[in-house]
Every structure is written in structure tokens, then in C-alpha cells.
Amino acid sequence: xxxxxQLDSHVSVSEGTPVLLRxxxxxxxxxxxxxxxxxxxxxxxxxxxxxxxxxxxxxxNGFEAEFKKSETSFHLTKPxxxxxxxxxxxxxxxxxxxxxxxxxxxxxxxxx
Amino acid sequence: DxxxxxxxxxxxxxxxxxxxxxxxxxxxxxxxxxxQQKSSQAPKLLFHYYDKDFNNExxxxxxxxxxxxxxxxxxxxxxxxxxxxxxxxxCATSVLGQGAINYNEQFFGPGTRLTVL
Numbered sequence: 001x002x003x004x005x006q007l008d009s010h011v012s013v014s015e016g017t018p019v020l021l022r023x024x025x026x027x028x029x030x031x032x033x034x035x036x037x038x039x040x041x042x043x044x045x046x047x048x049x050x051x052x053x054x055x056x057x058x059x060x061n062g063f064e065a066e067f068k069k070s071e072t073s074f075h076l077t078k079p080x081x082x083x084x085x086x087x088x089x090x091x092x093x094x095x096x097x098x099x100x101x102x103x104x105x106x107x108x109x110x111x112x
Numbered sequence: 113d114x115x116x117x118x119x120x121x122x123x124x125x126x127x128x129x130x131x132x133x134x135x136x137x138x139x140x141x142x143x144x145x146x147x148q149q150k151s152s153q154a155p156k157l158l159f160h161y162y163d164k165d166f167n168n169e170x171x172x173x174x175x176x177x178x179x180x181x182x183x184x185x186x187x188x189x190x191x192x193x194x195x196x197x198x199x200x201x202x203c204a205t206s207v208l209g210q211g212a213i214n215y216n217e218q219f220f221g222p223g224t225r226l227t228v229l
Binding site: 032034036042043045095100102107109 | 160
């Protein structure tokens with residue numbers, strides 16, 4: 001069975017410092033993985049997705065994620081946090097044709 | 113721009129008074145989803161449509177129903193809202209994946225925030 005675990009429910013960083021949001025997955029085969037961001041009272045926006053074409057995936061707003069099969073991880077990173085990055089982030093794994101499993105989310109706080 | 117639209121953005125209803133939330137899409141995607149999201153939680157799938165085929169999640173209360181009259185529109189009906197139904201309701205679309213692995217992402221609307229008085 002496929003599952004996804006976000007290791008941190010809250011992460012605080014100072015503006016201008018690196019961001020690391022951790023995600024581990026469990027899958028019996030090579031998964032399809034996504035990172036979404038949700039700002040307060042808004043819908044979810046796709047940041048990036050892993051499609052097996054490349055292990056390092058670049059997304060929008062300077063975010064990127066690296067797929068590491070040996071570690072079953074898909075951590076999200078950004079070199080320098082901006083105040084506008086403060087939001088909830090969800091790691092999502094696709095179960096196949098139509099169903100997606102969401103991690104519990106990580107709330108990112110950016111300190112001035 | 114192709115998109116997913118939800119109306120209204122904010123809905124207030126009274127305890128037990130039926131309410132309908134609407135979702136429309138210009139993406140021509142064959143799958144449409146309804147999620148319920150409570151504060152500080154991940155979205156919870158209520159049901160989805162693949163074209164006109166309706167698929168209910170096992171733990172979705174009978175109080176929740178859905179209609180998809182055509183490819184573009186999908187409605188969420190809450191027959192008798194309770195206080196516990198207050199939440200953000202998210203509509204999403206996707207293209208049905210082929211084979212065992214689906215690389216197609218979901219596209220989300222902005223959500224409807226439901227308040228039950």
C-alpha cells in the first residue's frame with residue numbers, strides 16, 4: 001500500500017535562510033509524487049511533481065525537490081525563504097489512475 | 113486561462129438547511145473531485161466522478177451528495193448541514209491516468225468556506 005508521511009507539522013525559518021520540508025513515501029513501485037502549497041483560505045497550487053524523468057525536480061517560486069529512491073524521500077527545498085512562502089505545504093502521492101493520498105501537511109512560518 | 117471555479121467563495125447556512133456548492137472547469141478534464149478540508153488538516157476526499165460515473169468514498173456521510181450534469185459542472189449538495197460540516201470544500205479536476213502510475217496532477221479551485229449557524 002502506498003502512503004506518505006510529512007515529518008514536520010510546523011517549520012519556522014528566518015527570511016533569507018534555506019527551507020527544508022520533509023516527505024517520505026511508502027510504495028511498492030516507483031511512485032508519482034507532488035508538492036502543493038496552500039495559502040490561507042485558498043485552494044491548493046501545484047509547486048512541482050515527480051514523473052520519473054529526472055530525480056531533481058524544479059518547481060515554481062524557486063522550490064525544488066529531489067527524489068531519492070534509496071531513502072524513499074521527496075524533500076522540498078528552497079535556498080532562500082521569502083515572507084510570501086509562509087503557507088501550508090502538502091506532499092501527495094498518486095495511488096494510480098485517479099486517487100491521491102495527502103500527507104498531513106507542514107505549516108511553514110517565515111520570520112522577518 | 114483554463115481553470116477551476118467555485119461559487120460561492122463563502123457560504124453561510126443554518127443548521128439543517130440544505131445547501132449546494134458549485135464547481136465548474138474549463139480544463140475539459142474527465143475526473144472531478146470534492147474534498148472536505150477542516151482547519152489545519154489535509155483535504156479529505158468525499159467522492160469523485162470519472163465522466164458521469166460516480167464514486168463515493170466509503171466513509172462519506174449520506175448527508176453529502178453530488179451531481180455532475182455535464183463535463184464542466186459538478187455540484188455538492190449537503191442535505192442537512194450539521195455544525196460538524198463547517199469546513200472548506202475544495203473542488204479539483206484531473207485527467208485519468210493510464211496504467212499503474214498516474215503522473216497527472218490535480219487542479220484545485222479556490223474553495224468554498226462553509227459556515228453552519
